[in-house]
Amino acid sequence: MPGSHGSLTKAGKVKQQTPKVERTGVNSKSKKPPRMRYREIYKKRIINGKFGGQTDSLSAKRSSFSKNR
Numbered sequence: 001m002p003g004s005h006g007s008l009t010k011a012g013k014v015k016q017q018t019p020k021v022e023r024t025g026v027n028s029k030s031k032k033p034p035r036m037r038y039r040e041i042y043k044k045r046i047i048n049g050k051f052g053g054q055t056d057s058l059s060a061k062r063s064s065f066s067k068n069r
Helices: 013-017 034-047 058-068
Strands: none
16 A cells, blocks of 8 residues: 555554553643633623723723723
8 A cells, every 4th residue: 555654553552652641730620611611701701890900901991981881
């Protein structure tokens, strides 16, 4: 079969030999899918009107301005 690189019987050899290492630190928790993460950010920022950063930031001023009217 022209164009093949190595035999298929050796496929996955290195991954099988590599020892499994448990995730630690920042990577210990599995991440949520992006759709769920972005939905939480949307709820926090847009619906609840909570913005990260300093209280005198532009986005915080905008949110407080629209609520007070």
